[in-house]
Amino acid sequence: MLSILGWLITMVTEEIDGIIVVTVERRYIDTSNFSDFKTDMREYSINKNRIIMDLTNVEFIDSAGLGAILSLLRLINERGAELKICCISKTVLVLFELVRMNKIINIFDSRTEALKSFINA
Amino acid sequence: MNNKKYPKISLLKTLKEELALCSGKSKDEILYSLLKALLESTNSDKITITLYKNRTNNYHKKYVVGRNYNFNNGCSRLGYEFIKNRNVYAKVELLKYRKKIKHKNKIKLQIRESMKMLSFLYDKKNIEETLLQSMKTMQELAGSIDGVFFVAKYNYDKIFFINDNVENVLDMKRQAVIDKPEMILEKMNPYDKDRFKTALLTAIKKNIKFDEEFRIYLANDTERWLRMRTFPINKKDEYSARIVGIIEDIDANKKNELEIVKSRDYEFKIGAEIQKRLLLDYPKEINEKIDYYAYTFPSQKIDGDFYNIFRISNNCFDVLIGDVMGKGINAALIGAAAKSGFLQAQLNLITKNKMTEATDRFPAPAEIVTEADRIMVEELIKLNSFITLMYVRFDFAEQEITYVDCGNTPIIHYRRDTDSSWILKGENTPFGFKSDEKYIQYSFPFEKDDLFYFFSDGVSESKSELDEYFGLKRLQHLIRTNSSENAQSIIKRVNYILFNFVGGRGFTDDITSLVIKINEENKNKGIKFVKRFTNDIKDLPKSRIWLRQIFENEGKEYLSNTKKIDEIIIGINESFSNIIRHGKNTENIKITVRIKKSRICAELLYKGVVFNWLEKEHSDINKLEAGGYGIKIINDVFENILFTKDEKDNTATYLVKEIKGT
Numbered sequence A: 001m002l003s004i005l006g007w008l009i010t011m012v013t014e015e016i017d018g019i020i021v022v023t024v025e026r027r028y029i030d031t032s033n034f035s036d037f038k039t040d041m042r043e044y045s046i047n048k049n050r051i052i053m054d055l056t057n058v059e060f061i062d063s064a065g066l067g068a069i070l071s072l073l074r075l076i077n078e079r080g081a082e083l084k085i086c087c088i089s090k091t092v093l094v095l096f097e098l099v100r101m102n103k104i105i106n107i108f109d110s111r112t113e114a115l116k117s118f119i120n121a
Numbered sequence B: 001m002n003n004k005k006y007p008k009i010s011l012l013k014t015l016k017e018e019l020a021l022c023s024g025k026s027k028d029e030i031l032y033s034l035l036k037a038l039l040e041s042t043n044s045d046k047i048t049i050t051l052y053k054n055r056t057n058n059y060h061k062k063y064v065v066g067r068n069y070n071f072n073n074g075c076s077r078l079g080y081e082f083i084k085n086r087n088v089y090a091k092v093e094l095l096k097y098r099k100k101i102k103h104k105n106k107i108k109l110q111i112r113e114s115m116k117m118l119s120f121l122y123d124k125k126n127i128e129e130t131l132l133q134s135m136k137t138m139q140e141l142a143g144s145i146d147g148v149f150f151v152a153k154y155n156y157d158k159i160f161f162i163n164d165n166v167e168n169v170l171d172m173k174r175q176a177v178i179d180k181p182e183m184i185l186e187k188m189n190p191y192d193k194d195r196f197k198t199a200l201l202t203a204i205k206k207n208i209k210f211d212e213e214f215r216i217y218l219a220n221d222t223e224r225w226l227r228m229r230t231f232p233i234n235k236k237d238e239y240s241a242r243i244v245g246i247i248e249d250i251d252a253n254k255k256n257e258l259e260i261v262k263s264r265d266y267e268f269k270i271g272a273e274i275q276k277r278l279l280l281d282y283p284k285e286i287n288e289k290i291d292y293y294a295y296t297f298p299s300q301k302i303d304g305d306f307y308n309i310f311r312i313s314n315n316c317f318d319v320l321i322g323d324v325m326g327k328g329i330n331a332a333l334i335g336a337a338a339k340s341g342f343l344q345a346q347l348n349l350i351t352k353n354k355m356t357e358a359t360d361r362f363p364a365p366a367e368i369v370t371e372a373d374r375i376m377v378e379e380l381i382k383l384n385s386f387i388t389l390m391y392v393r394f395d396f397a398e399q400e401i402t403y404v405d406c407g408n409t410p411i412i413h414y415r416r417d418t419d420s421s422w423i424l425k426g427e428n429t430p431f432g433f434k435s436d437e438k439y440i441q442y443s444f445p446f447e448k449d450d451l452f453y454f455f456s457d458g459v460s461e462s463k464s465e466l467d468e469y470f471g472l473k474r475l476q477h478l479i480r481t482n483s484s485e486n487a488q489s490i491i492k493r494v495n496y497i498l499f500n501f502v503g504g505r506g507f508t509d510d511i512t513s514l515v516i517k518i519n520e521e522n523k524n525k526g527i528k529f530v531k532r533f534t535n536d537i538k539d540l541p542k543s544r545i546w547l548r549q550i551f552e553n554e555g556k557e558y559l560s561n562t563k564k565i566d567e568i569i570i571g572i573n574e575s576f577s578n579i580i581r582h583g584k585n586t587e588n589i590k591i592t593v594r595i596k597k598s599r600i601c602a603e604l605l606y607k608g609v610v611f612n613w614l615e616k617e618h619s620d621i622n623k624l625e626a627g628g629y630g631i632k633i634i635n636d637v638f639e640n641i642l643f644t645k646d647e648k649d650n651t652a653t654y655l656v657k658e659i660k661g662t
Helices: A034-045 A063-078 A090-099 A111-119 B008-024 B027-041 B104-144 B174-179 B190-206 B251-279 B328-353 B365-382 B472-481 B487-505 B539-552 B562-582 B630-637
Strands: A002-004 A007-009 A011-016 A019-024 A050-054 A082-086 A106-108 B046-052 B059-066 B075-085 B088-097 B148-153 B159-162 B210-217 B223-233 B242-249 B290-297 B303-313 B316-327 B387-395 B400-406 B411-415 B420-424 B441-445 B451-455 B511-518 B527-534 B588-595 B599-607 B640-646 B650-658
Touching (some): A019 A111, A034 A063, A050 A111, A063 A082, A063 B562, A082 A111, A090 B562, A090 B630, A106 A111, B027 B046, B159 B174, B223 B251, B251 B328, B290 B303, B303 B328, B316 B328, B316 B511, B328 B365, B328 B387, B365 B387, B365 B400, B387 B451, B400 B411, B400 B420, B411 B472, B420 B650, B441 B599, B441 B650, B451 B472, B451 B487, B527 B539, B539 B562, B562 B599, B562 B630, B630 B650
Parallel strands (some): A019 A050, A050 A082, A082 A106
Antiparallel strands (some): A002 A007, A011 A019, B046 B059, B075 B088, B148 B159, B148 B242, B210 B223, B223 B242, B290 B511, B303 B316, B316 B387, B387 B400, B411 B420, B451 B511, B527 B588, B588 B599, B599 B650, B640 B650
């Protein structure tokens, strides 16, 4: 987790061509922090229609973290917006494969590919 | 007062005479007799008794006794009295023609006395009429009964009625029995007499039903089995208490019954022989790595308890223990067939797979039970029978037992490391409940000085004279406290406590026990890592770091597939997370990881209130639910998940991941 002047940074967002890219600045999303993660993500993705969740820094996600991502996805889907995920680690990929996450959300190896998929859509 | 005029004694005498004669007279006749006596004793000319339903109503019956004078010509009333007898009011009036009335009070007294006597007379008459009616009914009944029907005084010293069948059934003259009821006892077989007399006296004393069988000597010196049943009636007082009874000839039935008992004894002998030779026989030389002992104490009826031990190799043997539903020779034969069925199942699988005797290639317990199911279950269903059984493999190469539990009593596993007795059980239905059952096997590790206690339900379900079950907790305690003994001593100790507990009540089921104690452990069983974590959510990432270090260092030699490693870490993390989130009063969690060539085993052991998350449903990811994926992940990652508890409130979750060939 990033720390600047004593402040803990858990998310970094940037807007590229009207697409919000949220970089999760946590090493893991698990039982111990999934609730905070969910609150942060809701705040950053509110009223946004095209969102990319960049998981470059996330080394581990457990079922609680997975549940947080899925409940966020449901909220976004309900208002007709779209969420895509990119840059997942090997361990997170193993989890996603176990639960067949690719069936319900688009997952990209890189941020560029995720952005392209929005732009070309 | 003139005694002659008011002879109260003579009145009572008259009444008593009336009482003695009353059986043959009607109520009205008795009443008139009484009034006549009253008339004479009071020197009255006329007596009227007017009966009212109540005092205000008009009368509904009037009795008049006396000389037929003209009433209008001066008639004095000697006295009158209103008397209430039960629900009827009566006005009794004594009249005298042209006579000055004297002694009015005496006359009133006499009227009252008379009415009391009348009331008594009526009651007695009512009882006699009831008895007469009962007697008529009994006579009608007696005519339709094959046996002897009798009515006697409550203590049998007088027989009021006995039907003619007495001569055929008891081979005695009817009148002789009426004159001397005790004659029946005199002709009774001495072996039955004391029992009969004791039961009869108890029935008389307690005024209860009586039902006894006995033998009686006939005139031709043979004997006949009879059954006498009596029922007390009219228990109000000794005067009216009666016994009605039936004596039946049960000779033919009894002799058949005795024949059946004889043949059952024979069946018992055959069943016992089958049990001894076929069901409870097992190889005496198995493996020097274990100390074992088996014991069966047969109950009065043969159960279908059976067991067998199959030696597979120096490092491996299987134990089959089971109990066929029902008792007797059928259960024994089905048990013997089941033992043979399992041998056939092993053979079929070995032949089919062209296997050698190498331990790791021998069919797994679940495969063997499935094949045995294919061979036997249809037949069991046709026979309306089923078997509860446990098929267990002791594998010293893996240092694990693997078992399939088909509704059997659990295994008690004493663990030296926790110094406690654990319960190992499974989820399958009994063998023969339904065909094509999918059998699930479970694995659990063992170490040196651990022991396994197998037992039949006859042990845990034995009851004391106070109707208390011996129970599982008591067995767990006994196994733990005697765990340092050898296998035979442990069974002897359990039996000693069990037999004392049961006392004179005895056993209704076979008592079967089998102890297997681990003497040696495999030195090349892989590597083991143990670490304790607190019940704090902050320890969750620490546990992942610890696990990753194990797999990246010492474990690398056994497992290099990073995807498998990630899956194992994810799975153990989910299990740990569940304990932290749902386990209550948990202090710390001990994680043990055993890394072997063929598998990775993790045990999470903790104390506290149990939350069996394995029983929970898992969520469907397509519904985008916020939770409930952990259980699905654990189920998908591990081939074996076992949830078990010990007697000290410890809970263990045992997870196994096969890594062979990765």
